[in-house]
Amino acid sequence: MTLKVLILGHSFIRRFENFVSISSDHRVTPNLNLNSEELQIFYLGYGGASLAQIRAQGTRYVRNLRPDVVLLQAVSNDLCRRNTSVEDIFHELADFVIYFRDAEDVKKVVVLQTLHRIPPTRRIRFHVDTEWFNKIVDELNRRMSNYLQNVEGAAFFRLSGFWCPNNQRTAFLADGVHLNNQGNKKYYNNLRAVIVSLIKSINNDE
Template identity: 60%
Template sequence: MSKKVLILGHSFVRRLEQFVINSVDSRVNENLNLDCDEVCVYYRGHSGASLQRIRALGISYVRELRPDITIIHALSNELCKRDRTVDAFFRELVDFVISLRYGESVKSVVILQTLHRLAPVRRIRYGVNVHWFNSRVDALNGRIANYLRNVDGAAFFRLSGFWAPSARATKYCDDGVHLNEQGNISYYNNIRAVVVSSLKSLENGG
């Protein structure tokens, strides 16, 4: 019986789904170019979604699909809010992970690293000081990575290909937030690596 993978999150997940649906590259498909007899991938991304909304919808999806692996990309939207602390977001995300692992019995929960933002090259509706925002991103990522080392069946995954200056110049849309086609190719490859690693871990009893 194939394993089920649920990819849950904000606009990055929704845009990734659209990217794979529209791609003409034979190496890119909705199932991450993995054997359908071994794994089945589901995308549930919602633009502008807060962690609260992702959690509410996510619990429903988990109960409906019963995934073996749930991958979460969240909190980029919340970190823009000056009236909320990084610590508050950290505690909310940890609580969500614990509820999935032990409340809903998801075998593997993976939190994806929150990405930095760039200064936009066009006017955007909701601007943010990118230096302030990125410092909050780093603080959150560090706390989550350290905490999840001690949670059985949960992991933090560092996204590669987005941090070098050359990557920043070629992989973001002009809003400085979302990923363009090249960015989504890197994002897709990262997601695929997460799934392959998680599947191997489950096979080994991890």
């Protein structure tokens, strides 16, 4: 059986799909250099989307595709809104995970850690206080990590290589939000690692 993996989310996913599609590096492929006879990877990313928009637009796609695994990178834009609490976003994200598992029968749902932002080095359209933003990112990540430890068929994955100042300076574009090529290579390695781990877990369960 060929496993289907859907990587779903906001502009990170749309930009990452473009990165893997045009890369000249033979080690970087849309299927993450994994066996395409055993695994198919699909991407669905919506630029600037909130979690509610991702859910509204992605649900039908999930229902038609019927993926075995969903990786979700989804709430960075929600956290920018000062009129929305971390508590609200946490509950909305947790509900989306349970929906995938129960209503759409997804075997494994993985919430990917929300990344910090860094101060931009060029003018951007929507300015966010990065110190404030990063504090609430940490709060949400902590809450999701703790919660998903007790949810069968779900997990929280911590992204590596993006947290110390030196790594951040080399991984992000001048907007301080999106990943550059070097950042996307790190993201690639993270996604590949979590998918390989999930394949082993699913095979052991069968």
